[in-house]
Amino acid sequence: MDSANGEGLHRITIVGGGAGGLELAVKLGKKLGKRRKAVITLVDASRTHLWKPLLHQVAAGTLDSHADEREYFAMARANHFNFRLGRMDGLDRDKKEIYLAPAYDFDGSELLPRQTVEYDTLVMALGSQTNDFGTPGASENSIMLDTPVAAERFHQRLINFCLKAQAEARSHGEGRFTVTIIGGGATGVELSAELHMTTKILSSYGLINFHPEKDLKIVIVDAAPRLLQALPERLSDTVARELRSIAVEVHTNEKVVEVSKEGVQMASGKFIPSGIVVWAAGIKAPDFIKDIAGLESNRINQLVVHRTMQTTRDTSIFAMGDCAACPQGERQPIVPPRAQSAHQQASTLADSLVGMLQGKPLLEFTYRDYGSLVSLGDYSTVGSLMGSLTSGSLFIEGMVAKWMYWWLHKNHQIAVNGMFHTWLTTWAELIARVRNPRIKLH
Structure with missing residues (x-):
């Protein structure tokens, strides 16, 4: 029109x-x-x-x-x-x-x-957008995943490191490349698990000199006492346990006071040397x-x-x-x-x-909390269902939670594309999974 x-x-x-x-x-x-x-x-x-x-x-x-x-x-x-x-x-x-x-x-x-x-x-x-709370060096020395452009920039740096590690055939255990994620909310948690899964797949694509467990270190830092502070404690504990099982290092109760080109400085005195820093703490x-x-x-x-x-x-x-x-x-x-x-x-x-x-009064908005879902890539999906789905809070994990996480995205696609287009898109996605590599290599 x-x-x-x-x-x-x-x-x-x-x-x-x-x-x-x-x-x-x-x-x-x-x-x-x-x-x-x-x-x-x-x-x-x-x-x-x-x-x-x-x-x-x-x-x-x-x-x-x-x-x-x-x-x-x-x-x-x-x-x-x-x-x-x-x-x-x-x-x-x-x-x-x-x-x-x-x-x-x-x-x-x-x-x-x-x-x-x-x-x-x-x-x-x-x-x-991401809120760095005025932390010195945060805006200059960290990536904030607010846009597809920023996410693509992070991906390019990650792939480049893996290729460099493959070419150098470095002595394993020395000079590990560290990705430090500041913020233990859903973005930080999901990114850490997705990164671990990505590097494992990468090592199977002929990068015989690249060992994800030895060459790459993934760290999460959060000022709160636990990960996913806004969500139920049981969900938080389950996620922390899953992350530690795949060697993701978790630091809670740690306030970041500076981000430099060399790494992340905490108020406690801890310093984490970092190759890439992602700021995922707070919004504005x-x-x-x-x-x-x-x-x-x-x-x-x-x-x-x-x-x-x-x-x-x-x-x-x-x-x-x-x-x-x-x-x-x-x-x-x-x-x-x-x-x-x-x-x-x-x-x-x-x-x-x-x-x-039509001359009718405006409606008042009432928020209904249907719970939260957190995806840890292929490793796990956990969540809690609330609101009209259950009288209290129902903890879910495994395949049920994974399907429900998938449906959240599909629900958004239906809202903007309609049911028929979403149905076609879903079939196209399934075909692309067979045709394309599991991760983007460029």
Whole structure:
């Protein structure tokens, strides 16, 4: 649908094409855009979408990002919304306009000029980025897995090390290459297991001089008393036990005070020499939205919203997902920054905005915790089921948990691609597994 043909219609602009933002655009496109009830516009700085929980697999090489990416322009055409490529850097609430920074080509020439996008209703779905808490050297000397580009950069460094180890035929046990992961949450834990599995597979591809157990050391550092601090203790203990069984070194109760080119320094005095440092501890909303245009934000830049997901100082601006501080209740002050939260908010907000155009009151969002799943590659998957699935918390592991983790990704694909396309994609993935190597080697 071309925006020029939508003159006079209500303009809903969504900034951020992550899990929540893209799902919202697809739902509104089908409910409003297709019927010419409103003009739906999605804005994102990237041309393609990749489900963020998969980035650790891209980094390890067990997932080719290009095979799972979806083109925003193609999705917009198929789902009756417009797509604008650009990075938001400004907002004028009086004029109801957002501003997109100029985009540049590889040679530095201007690709897209500064753009203005108008709105009647604005939805901020910008997601989150890694928070290094101002730790000296963290931004310069560590990789933050916020984007497919960063994940690919990590993968290239890992592959290059393995090739170098193969060529040098080094004396094993000396000069081990260390990957230090700062942060014992789901990203850090899943990355460590995926890396161990990747290097074992690599050594079977003719790299006879590369021994994953002797040449590569994987370390997790976390300031909390245990891994996966936000999840049930039994799940945390099981994960820690599994990681130690595959020789992943775990340091808890250790605060990182500096990251240098040589390694990671802890407040306790410990120092871990490191070849690659991945920072996966903590999140924050993008810096530019802190107090943007006078909107209320919290200490990690999240926009403060009511349970309707409207911002506290402007009823025409909504925020959802990781970039929003949405109140929930006494036991859970705000909705946690998880993929399931964004998925639930997208569904509620889609219904809410459709109703709003029909003169109905906005819906209030209620978060339902369905539990957590943590994948340790081929080694194990563990989790806890909560909410309506059980009266309390049900611990699961093994094949049942693995299938449920797989279904989370499929559920997102169904939300944005539809059932038939997801069915076709799944068969294509199975065929690709037979045709391609188990890990990406380039």
